[in-house]
Amino acid sequence: MALSQIETDLLVIGGGSTGAGVAWDAALRGLHVTLVDRGDLATGTTGRFHGLLHSGGRYVVKDPSSARECASENLILRRVAADCIEDTGGLFVTTPVDDPAYADRFVEGCGAADIPVEEITVGAALAREPRLNPRISRAFVVPDASIDAWKTVWACVRGATARGAKVLPYHQVMSLTMTADAVTGAYLRDARSGEQLRVRARCTVNAAGAWSRRVAELAGCEVGVVPGKGIMIAMNHRVVNTVVNRCTMPGDGDIIVPIRTVSVIGTTDIPVSDPDHIDPTREEIAEMMEAGEALVPGFSQGRALRVWAGARPLFPKTTGKQVSDTREVTRSHSVLDHEALDGVGNFLTITGGKFTTFRLMAKDALDLAARKLDLSAECTTATVPLPDSESKRFYWIGARQEEMEHEAPDDPLICECELVSRGDLQAALARRSDWQLDDLRRALRIGMGPCQGGFCAFRVAATLHRDGQYDRLAANHALGAFVEERWKGVKLISWGDQLRQTRLDQWIFQGILDVEHLPK
Amino acid sequence: MSTEALAPFEVRSSLDHCIKCTVCESSCPVAAVTPLFPGPKTVGPQAERFRAGDHSPDLSVDYCSGCGICTRVCPQGVRIAEINSRARAEMKVERGIPMRDQILARPGYMGKAGRPVAPLFNWALANPVVRLLGERIVGVHRKAPVPLAASRSFSYWAGRRRRFLAPRRVVYFHGCSTQHFEPEVGKKVVAVLEHNGFQVLIPKQDCCGLPLQSNGIFGAARRYVERLATQLSVPGTEGLPVIASSTSCGLMLKKEALEILGVEDGHLAEISKRTYDLFEFLLELHERGELRTDFQPVPLTVAYHAPCQQQNQLIGKPALDLLRLVPALRLVEMDRLCCGIAGTYGTKREKYDIAMRVGEPLFADIKTASPDLVACDSETCRWQIAKATGVTAVHPLEVLYRAYGGS
Amino acid sequence: MWSTYPNDQVLPAKFWGCSGMRHDVVVIGAGLAGLTAGIRLAQEGLDVAMFATGHGALPLAPAVVDVLGYAPDRVESPRVALPSFVAQHPEHPYACLSMGVLAASLDWFKELVTPLGYTGSLERNLLLPTALGGLRPTLLAPETMAAGDLGGGGEVLIVGIASYRDFYPKLVAQNLTASAPADGRRIVARAVEVALAGDPRDLRPQLLSRRLEEPAVRSDLARSIRAELGSEAAVGIPAVLGLERSHEVWTDLQRWLERPVFEIPTIPPSLPGQRLQSLLTQLFRSFGGRLQIGNTVLGGQGANGVLESVTVAQASREISVSAGHFLLATGGVGTGGIVVDRKGIPREAVLGLPVTLAGSPSEVNPEYFGPQPVDRIGLAVDERLRPLGDDLGHLFSNLHAAGATLAGAEPWKEKSGHGISLATGFAAAAAILEERG
Secondary structure: OOOEEEEEEEEEEOOOHHHHHHHHHHHHOOOOEEEEOOOOOOOOOHHHOOOEEOOOHHHOOOOHHHHHHHHHHHHHHHHHOHHHEEOOOEEEEEOOOOOOOHHHHHHHHHHHOOOOOEEEOHHHHHHHOOOOOOOOOEEEEEOOEEEOHHHHHHHHHHHHHHOOOEEEOOEEEEEEEEOOOEEEEEEEEEOOOOOEEEEEEEEEEEOOHHHHHHHHHOOOOOOOOEEEEEEEEEEOOOOOOOEEEEOOOOOOOOEEEEEOOEEEEEOOOEEOOOOOOOOOOHHHHHHHHHHHHHHOOOHHHOOEEEEEEEEEEEOOOOOOOOOOOHHHOOOOEEEEEHHHHHOOEOEEEEEEOOHHHHHHHHHHHHHHHHHHOOOOOOOOOOOOOOOOOOOOOOOOOOHHHHHHHHHOOOOOEEEOOOOEEHHHHHHHHHHOOOOOHHHHHHHHOOOOOOOOOOOHHHHHHHHHHHOOOOOHHHHHHHHHHHHHHHHHHHHHHOOHHHHHHHHHHHHHHHHHOOHHHOOO | OHHHHHHHHHHHHHHHHOOOOOHHHHHOOOOOOOOOOOOHHHHHHHHHOOOOOOOOOOOHHHHOOOOOHHHHHOOOOOOHHHHHHHHHHHHHHHHOOOHHHHHHOOHHHHHHHHHHHHHHHHHHHHOHHHHHHHHHHHOEOOOOOOOOOOOOOHHHHHHHOOOOOOOEEEEEEOHHHHHHHOHHHHHHHHHHHHHOOEEEEOOOOOOOOHHHHHOOOHHHHHHHHHHHHHHHOOOOOOOOOEEEOOHHHHHHHHHHHHHOOOOOOHHHHHHHHOEEEHHHHHHHHHHOOOOOOOOOOOOOEEEEEOOHHHHOOOOOOHHHHHHOOOOOOEEEEOOOOOOOOOOOHHHEOOOHHHHHHHHHHHHHHHHHHOOOEEEEOOHHHHHHHHHHHOOOEEOHHHHHHHHOOOO | OOOOOOOOOOOOHHHOOOOOOEEEEEEEOOOHHHHHHHHHHHHOOOOEEEEEOOOOOHHHOOOOEOOOOEOOOEOOOHHHHHHHHHHHOOOOHHHHOOHHHHHHHHHHHHHHOHHHOOEOEOOEOEEEEOOOOOEEEEOEEOHHHHOOOOOOOEEEEEEEEOOOOOOOHHHHHHHHHHOOOOOOOOEEEEEEEEOOOOOOOOOOHHHHHHHOOOHHHHHHHHHHHHHHOOOOOEEEEEOOOOOOOHHHHHHHHHHHHOOOEEEEOOOOOOHHHHHHHHHHHHHHHHOOOEEEEOOOEEEEEEEOOEEEEEEEEOOOOEEEEEEEEEEEOOOOOOOOOEEEOOOOOEEEOOOOOOOEOOOOOOOOOOOOOOOOHHHHOEEOEOOOOOEEOOOOOEOOOOEEEOHHHEOOOOHHHHOOHHHHHHHHHHHHHHHHHHHHO
16 A cells, blocks of 8 residues: 655654744745644643743843843743733742842843843732742742643644644654655654655754654754753642742742642753653652742642653753753753754754743744745744734633633533533534544643543543544543543652542542443 | 641632532532532632632622531531632622622611611511512512511610629620510520529620621621620620520631631630530530529420521531420421521522522421421521421520520 | 629639530441441430531442452352452451341341332342443442343443433443343443433533422433333433432333333432432431531540540530540541541541551552552451551550441452441441440
8 A cells, every 4th residue: 555645845843832833933934834743742841841931030140041032932922822821920039048149140130131020029929929938038020921831832733734734643753764965754653543654845843852862863863952851740729820939040849830720830950861751759749849838838738739740852052061960051942954963954953942932943943944945934923923812812710710600501511620611522523533532631621630530531531432533442441541641640649638539530430430340 | 837827728728628529519509409500619619720810700609608518518628618708709899799788788787777667667578569679679589588677676675684693604695686686585595594593794796797798798797797806805704605696697706707708806716716606505504414404394396497507516406405305395307408598698589599499398398397386596597487488487595495484 | 784894703714615525426427337337326225426527428429339349350249259358358347247247237228228229139249330331240229220230131221311411321332232241141232312301401410310300300301211212121321310209200210111210320429329328317317316517526535445535626616525435437548537648658537546558658559440559558457346556456445447447448449338338337336335235
């Protein structure tokens, strides 16, 4: 049987924020793009960060150029991706354990990086965030915000698709096709069906982030990216509604981000060799919970909902140096032209960077790709709003509750924790037919609340069966696979309330539904 | 350190204990009768995760009657009813508080306004045309039970009677209903306490603010309860038991003002620890062997209903325990959760039918028992039950008073 | 009117708030274990007070009584399987009981809850459909579920109600049809979804069950089902057939459909569970028991091996309640009887008793459906169900424990939950009665 073939201008490998940003930028410039990822979109580092849209404040002392980039990208994304952003604002506070001298350097750095900063009284900070440590000595307001990574990536992809882009999640690059001096495309394998497929591309962008070394190796090129492991813990509700940072040199557990219904504390930074093996450890979790106490007293008594780790793609610009402390590596990004570096044409790697600067990363990569493709179109991603952000209205945490109040009782809630209705589910099914339960989770937040799928997994799997998406075995399997997947992020934080929740969930699955003994 | 740090945030933080188990949903009397209320979990710990900032996303929390059963039955310790009360207050502040609720929240105004012209006032309240207008214009359901104004207030009576002096003394917190609508209850409370050798101190006192709180008017409610705490802390009464004959007002002092309103008044925190429901106090006396049991037979069938706010004091059913001692009295315990009225909830035009449906099983059981009297410790519940069943409803104290030979 | 009072005759500060309340027995926890023991003791004329933070798991649970369903293969006859199961699991709560006590508790229960018509026996497990269409072994089922026993195969119609989000008949029917109940037996199941006129798209089970208590609504339902009925021998329907009048609803449907109707339990809340809870609490009260829901027991006071009193939280105070005997029936990790802290250290929640089978905190099975060590954590008890200390002697001569708070079971995997609660609650009551002489 002949292989399916795709002809495209630009093949983008990696469906995280960078790859999605590249696809969106390229589509706006009129290129035909094909975006591929070995899994679902935004399941690598993008889907595993705390959701902070940096003001740049975090880097003003340590990494001023990165701070400056963050500051300007923050402003741009507020214009073009408003629907994905909650304008929480940010606070930098000097806690009793922080060096009080840092605050003045912080203010100075903000000035140098053009980051608007305002010092407020401790009383004003506590009025704004009542659970903040009352023993803080100084507080500064900066334009931090929280941003929904999945929503942003899907918006980029929807925009690109509307302009002809082809998006292939669950397609792994098996090999790159090459002539003597250039990459000409790739062979892909559909992870679900096993089918192979060939893409012919005029130019290929390696946007695989922490995994970009592996992709580059397929073309015989070397990319010195160092994955930096960071763990994050989502707490069951928002203990703060403003991003709160310790006003100190970046360290472990120094930031709490209110994102959607949870607050995420992060993070650590540990160099690792394999970005696929970054499980959090009990010690890291314990340290993170304790670290939260400095910002929010009583933090460690709250209910931890889930723990996970992400792998930052850190790219040390001074090559050849052994990286022992990844915090010392710049958070700026680099575009590597493998023609100049390795003699391999039509192949670029974009790496380093951070979610806040994904648009700029895409632009820089595309500017280079455009030169190779003799394309004169300029980047317009700084001005063209993403789909659903046209109104430039920021996301509001109460939106789903408000919507539910108007829809009930005529649209049954399927996921009660995150307020996903049957209507929402069916709308998602209408957009795309090949959902895994876990993809629906990222798209709709199904199963992301306190019960972690205990009640909704059954409803979703059975609804997909009822509506003909799944056959019997697929539904049975999906249910089990979903809760197994959820268990990964819960097993290490099984204590207190969350442990009790896992027992109730298991009782539902094993005790009531007897999932283990369904007919094969 | 961190436990203390959490204390002011205890109500909201308690949502962390919710494991979505549905116990509260299956016990909620309102969600069982109307789809307009999606249930305590839905508007409580579930919705609370979506609340932040200045704008309230809520609507249906308005249909929570505030009976508090959800908090009582929650095995995980989630402060469901308290979360809901706060959310309702936020919502009402934003959407505006109707004039009707402002009036209902201040029973003292109605009592004071009605007293000088009690006959006319009471005639008007009984007049269907006036009530229909009241429903149309104000929004109080035309069939809702409303109390009649007494022509003399309880404090008027108390201030003019001869003092009974005794070494053992208690403070009596009579509440608005005794003051304005049912002074007879207060007189009998005093008689029973004096019969047991207590000197009853009755400091000047105003409303505890509970109706304001349940109508979402928190600012005024805080002022009211703090004023009351000061009034009840008259010098010379330090450490004395404060006896409440209104169960809902008693619960306000014991718990709700501290938990729901977050009042941090020192007087209140201290008083809450020595506030007793009347029958809780009497039963305790009995358990010490200090209650007079010179009961005369009361040959009546009495159906006893324990109101929600009495149950929420978590003291069991002391009235039932005590009245069991009365000879010839046939007591029938009503094993139902709620009569529906929930303070002022069931008087509102849009909630009257819901409240009646909530109370329906209780009313049916009462009719089956065909008692001579219904006894219930809460005034608004008595009015609701009497109106719905046609059976005279009294404070259980009245039965005890009879047993002591009163008439 | 007074304004100030002389300050000479104030009562002693501790005079109030230390109640002299004393009972024969205090039961802590109001789940199946606590209610079973409470009813048994109250039936014998004891003054029993029951305190619980909130409701137990009854209103969530399907209301079937499991005794032993898997060991680890599916158990056909618990009477046959139990002796070797107990021999292999000496730490299991069943190891504290004789088969006679277990059988007696089941017989007692069936008679106690006559209005709910429980059937089944230790000889043979029933095989009842789950809401996913699995076949689940259990021992006793209420009348409204019993006809769902598909151990012998059969042809059934599975009916969904459109406004009820927790039941999906097509999946149930397909899984049932693929099931193999026993050698040579087959199940043929067909699915149909019916709508009740005038319902919104989503009706919570509490409302739906009450709707069906209206004769007109259930006859409407029966009409819709009849229109779809074929040659099926029985009709399965989600377990929402009324609360207080479930017998009427179920009987009417059977009459109108002219064949057995069975309820299929689904995820919480559970109407059958609420019916059972409501009946048990009514019975407890009717025998003179005092039930106080909402009162957390904070701790206890004892001396010389005797527990003298427990501290009970009220709205604004704590009181001390004393008793001759105490029963701890607060449940396990799932219901809060055992709590595990952030360091992974478990403790019994009320009295801080030592727990057993508590491995190291890192013992989490990465396989979700594999055995989870935490499930077996609980109290070790002697043959009279008295909690043991670290030295393996009982801690208090008058403190007993029953139900999920006991160590050694994996109730959800074994399908033994309610059976353990019922049998140990019953046995604990017997021990207390015996000790009182």
